[in-house]
Amino acid sequence: MGDEKRGSIAFFSTYRPPLPLDIYSSPLLVTSRKDELHMTDGLSYNYNAQIIPSNALKKILTRPKMASEGNGADVDSGRLSAMVFVSERENLETLHIALQFKNDDENSLRVKVFSFSDVFDTFNGIRMEDSGCIAGDYLVYVTTKDELRDRRQPWTAVYKTNLKTSETSRLTLKVISNLKCDRVADLSPAVSPSGKQIAVASFQNYGGWDGEIEDLKTDIFVMKTDPPLGRKMVIRNGGWPSWGSDNVIFFHRKVGDFWGVFRADISKGRATEFFRVTPDGMDAMTPAAINATTVAVATIRQKSKFGDIRVETQYRHIEIFDTTGQQQPRQITMNIRPKADHFNPFVIDGGKRIGYHRCKSEMLKVRVFPTFSPDGSKLAFVDNEFKNVWVADNKGLRIVQKTRGPDSIFAPVWNQNPEKDVLYVCMGPSFNATEKLDICAIPEASRGRGHHKILTAVSNNAFPSTSPDDY
Template identity: 60%
Template sequence: MEESRGSIAFFTSYRPPVPLDIFCCPVPPSSRQSELHLTDGSSYNYNCRPIPPAALKTIIKRLRLAPETIIDDDVDSGQITGLVFVSEREHNLETLHVALRFIANSEVKVFSLADIYGVELFSGARLEDNGCIAGGYEDGSTIDHYLVYVSTKEPVQVRRSPWNIVYKTNLRTGETERLTPLGTFDLSPSVSPSGKKVAVASFQGKRWDGEIKDLKTNIYVMSLENPFLERKRVKENGGWPSWGSENIIFFHRNVGDIWGVFRYNLSTGETIRVTPEAFDAATPAAIDETKVAVATIRQKSEFTDVRTETQYRHIEIFDMNALPQSLRITQNTRAKADHFNPFVMDGGKYIGYHRCKSDLLQHGDDVPRHFLKVQSPHEDVGVFRVSGVFLTFSKDGSKLAFVDNEFKAVWLADSKGLRVVFETNGPDSIFSPVWNQKKDILYVCMGPSFKANETLEIHAIPDVSSAARARREPRLLTKGKFNNAFPFTNPDGTKFVFRSTRDGGDKNYKNLYIMEDAEFGEIGGGNVARLTEGNWIDTQCQWSPNGNLIVFASNRDKPADAPERDHGLDPGYFAVYLTNVTDRSVVRVVRSGYDLSGHVNHPVFSPDGRSIAVMSDLAAVSADPMSLPTFLHSVRPYGDIFTVDIGPDDMEKNKDLGVRACHAQ
């Protein structure tokens, strides 16, 4: 039964190819050597918070690492400190872990929540994020400490709805309860200094509508003990809350085209902008009522820029009593590195953050390429994360090709190892490789990506895995200076389907075409037959394993009164369709929103042709996009993998089918 249906390889946008890890430095830092590494260095680690001593004792006692008297003494003296953070070390999922740092020997031991509380409570394909400690106060009796965090462990049946729910887990007993009300979805929890209240960025009272960077969440505050009864909205249009005191919340917000950090007084209702309007600032971490650490980007950059220091994301501290000046932290440790999501340690004596470990690369080193098996929610389907873009398996599964993040080179992984098989002269020049289903040929799209008004041609690279790199010359297959992309051959490898703007007019509509000669194309005299026709976008097409069907993404059913662009980018309203190669009949297989809004894209057939895997925004977003690294080719920070089972022999039974998640985080 194991992986009997095959495997899905995918690329994660907004995830750097070099691992993230957690560091801190004293305030103020004196030099590069001031920075301290806080984890054991294994895997990707990020979004960290310190664990207060009293809560840490509870965790260590549950782990039974030492007698209680020794634990208490070591924690009270600062010989053992603790952190809670996200790590990808377990099943390559993004889940919460606890690090114990032993000062005497600089040892770091890391435990998953399953290690501490059991797999019955913490298992399965899920995301966990934004862990923080609550409770530990007196209220007639001593209230236990709790871990408050976000999890996507409960699938949501409503289309285009987030899966993010905030929970609390009792650190002593492991008992877990939901803090987010039913039908509501919360992000970025933050606990007040007393441990009694939790602030969240919430979708309550609104729906996610495809927002890309600015989610326009509202800030709600709820009681730790009575979250459903004692919950209220305190601020509209805010995200990433952080408590400066029981009365002060810092948050970030987009105003115009600039992100800023603001200070809100719960008693007076006063809101003050803390950071200047001249540059972006986000993800605040309050030190006290007047001081806050933030991530800044003082100068915007483009993909082709060789960035200067001000174009990197840095951590700075702003003091309400000394504005507009700031204390620059990471500019003094690593001026040319991006730093994310600050957190406060030891009352503000140290500021923590995460960044890429790019300093471990030597000059001229290639960025490592990783193939990571991710826990799948379905035992019959394997799931692999690959640090490459536009992944394509050969028909027998023995070869995997992809392009790098710069869209500059084509990589191949097979029994001979991992290597570059073709490289262009510059970035944004090549993408979407795909195998001929019979021959050792890769088809690639050469030209700028995602620009319909630019010329984009399909080329064939013959003898990809066997010929020497110097002998691989791509062969041009299309002509006419149209935008041609996403080829895929029939099972015999003699023809390929592709999408093109030919016949698309001034608005660059895209339809599907069949190239009758897959080896030499229309340059060699081959004919091109039109498969679909209409004023819409048909794209991302693939031939079925039995040769009878072609699956593709299209916005052909977009309502006439829908906005021309979806949040200023593509037209949106993409669903997935099947067409019969013989009679040209078409059926819509799966859509995103109930009104067809949203995106279902990049469909691919399973090896047996009885399922289709898609990328879709059915699960909306799982994190505040402003907290994430940026991958400039990916215009949307969301998208999860779903599969839909089809009846390949009866088109009419495939209309508007349901899906199941294969990787929804």
């Protein structure tokens, strides 16, 4: 180990914002950004929240690690409220409880965060937890704490933890054999208004996961909170259930090219008729029911393509839809931050406020395609618009090659001879097999002279790689 050499790896990632996600809420009648309320302490990535009802919070405050933080009188007076959410502050995606103390300033909260597993002494191993929600005396959630049985198969299971005793039990069916048809994994638990029923999106009827990425093949099952669970399927082909009443479930599914939110009446068991709440021709997902006829959803009203400079309707926003047709959709986040993506709405104070998570900043400075020079002294990369090549070294950070517009340059790589100071890049539309795409050399790259030389003939050429003897 004494001769071990260590270095650095540069990379970029997709589907994860470069700035932390955090949780906010807004009233239904939004007038300005000042109406938006920050719901956490601002540390780490925080998302997927649900409000903790007053009765449940009073039980949580009896736990030894919480008893000094407040009491029932604080809850009844409105001085203290709480929510359960996912945070990555302990290098795992696990549930946390935020105690929210009201300040004199109505637009701010003093927040103190506790790990759910620390408060209730549940699990302490490697795991992920999500979708926390309250069912009477229980916190219901999904976790991967159980042992994985099969490679490339989900093993998420729904559990409940008693808020008084911390007794924890599994609600998802256990696998009883190694047969594919017996693989059961549940997602997105949601509790009915009475607290007596739990809806989940489940792979149960599909024999597990079959490689799908965005459109997961799940059905919605309903079970009782207390045994006997009486688990039964109520909606075929649906995900992300949310209860409008004890007989009404909102959910999302993909139909054709677009995601939509639907409403189903399950009073007679399995639903066979579905009412589409959101219009076709736009994406709508992750419903949060306010009541049996009103639901908050995340929408993308106009699809975008890779390389687009997005307009406001191409961002993900929170809207409220009325299924009776008496009210037009109500925009929530479009009026606050039109050029930011907002996710996974949740209901506060019976619908007086709507919560969601978003990036902390809408002015994201993202870099892609990093490449080190052979001696490690220089780092080159492309901006997120695929418009300019940048170099960072001991002289600072600067643009060394500009193009006329976005989606014009990508995939830089250094010549293996550091004395030559040459970068090779792709110039032309990215990831488009039908357009002309050239490999170009940028001589004296770190000097930023802005010159380049085309190295390839008329064709589609991409992703250059230089050999060690390229001198």
